[in-house]
Amino acid sequence: xxxxxxxxxxxxxxxxxxxxxxxxxxxxxxxxxxxxxxxxxxxxxxxxxxxxxxxxxxxxxxxxxxxxxxxxxxxxxxxxxxxxxxxxxxxxxxxxxxxxxxxxxxxxxxxxxxxxxxxxxxxxxxxxxxxxxxxxxxxxxxxxxxxxxxxxxxxxxxxxxxxxxxxxxxxxxxxxxxxxxx
Numbered sequence: 001x002x003x004x005x006x007x008x009x010x011x012x013x014x015x016x017x018x019x020x021x022x023x024x025x026x027x028x029x030x031x032x033x034x035x036x037x038x039x040x041x042x043x044x045x046x047x048x049x050x051x052x053x054x055x056x057x058x059x060x061x062x063x064x065x066x067x068x069x070x071x072x073x074x075x076x077x078x079x080x081x082x083x084x085x086x087x088x089x090x091x092x093x094x095x096x097x098x099x100x101x102x103x104x105x106x107x108x109x110x111x112x113x114x115x116x117x118x119x120x121x122x123x124x125x126x127x128x129x130x131x132x133x134x135x136x137x138x139x140x141x142x143x144x145x146x147x148x149x150x151x152x153x154x155x156x157x158x159x160x161x162x163x164x165x166x167x168x169x170x171x172x173x174x175x176x177x178x179x180x181x182x
Contacts, residue, residue, distance in 0.1 A: 001028070001070065001072035001081050002026040002028030002164075003026075003147060003165045005023050005026050005083070006024065006025075007023065008138065008139070009021065009089065009137065009139065010023060010083065010136075011135070011136055012118045012119060012135050013134045014118075017091050018091050019090060019091035019117070019118045020088075020089045020091065021090075022086060022089060022140070023083060023086055024085050024167040025083075025165070025166040025170075025173045025175075026081050026084055026165050027084055027164045027165075028072070028081050028165070029079060029081070029082065029163070030163070031073060033161070035161075036079060037059070038078025038080070042078060046059075046078065048125055049071050049080045050076055050078045051126065052071065052073075052074055052075035053070075053073065054070060054128055054129050054137070055126055055127065055129065056071075056120075056125060056129050056135060057080050058121065058124050058125040059122075059125075065115065065116070066115035066122065067112065068083045068111065068120050068124075069081060069083065070129060083111060083114055084111050084173075085108060085110060085114060085172050085173050086114055086117075086118075086172060088107050092104060095117040095118065098119055099113060102117075110174040144167055145167045145169060147166070147168070148165070148166060149164060151164060153174070153175045
């Protein structure tokens with residue numbers, strides 16, 4: 001599902017207005033992946049990863065950032081996809097206020113920035129992103145460019161796995177430049 005999500009649109013109908021962006025970078029955490037939050041089984045924190053495909057799994061990390069994921073396997077099997085970066089489409093001015101006037105390039109470049117810009121927090125954990133509501137996944141905004149893979153960013157287990165997917169040449173892709181030159 002990590003590759004499948006590239007090009008899809010993440011939409012949030014916030015109280016301030018419509019916020020959306022085209023997904024340009026993801027990381028996959030399939031069943032059995034030691035770096036996955038689901039690896040050691042179902043808990044209160046990670047139960048959304050076990051709901052079936054398309055549910056929003058939101059968690060707080062590093063003491064300051066929410067991370068947005070999408071559950072990716074059939075119900076009962078824990079796995080997910082981390083949304084790492086978006087290309088902002090709608091509500092850019094609102095996103096800039098949410099991110100303290102960050103440049104358009106940096107608004108949603110990185111998973112913590114993405115959640116902050118789109119005002120996604122723990123309240124959205126468990127939301128079915130395949131059903132249109134206040135937060136959902138839409139069809140591609142435009143044709144996706146070439147998709148490449150690399151190792152994932154910021155993990156300490158299964159570091160050699162190429163489970164990061166990104167649109168080549170998109171300026172909104174996060175991470176070290178060397179990883180995005182594939």
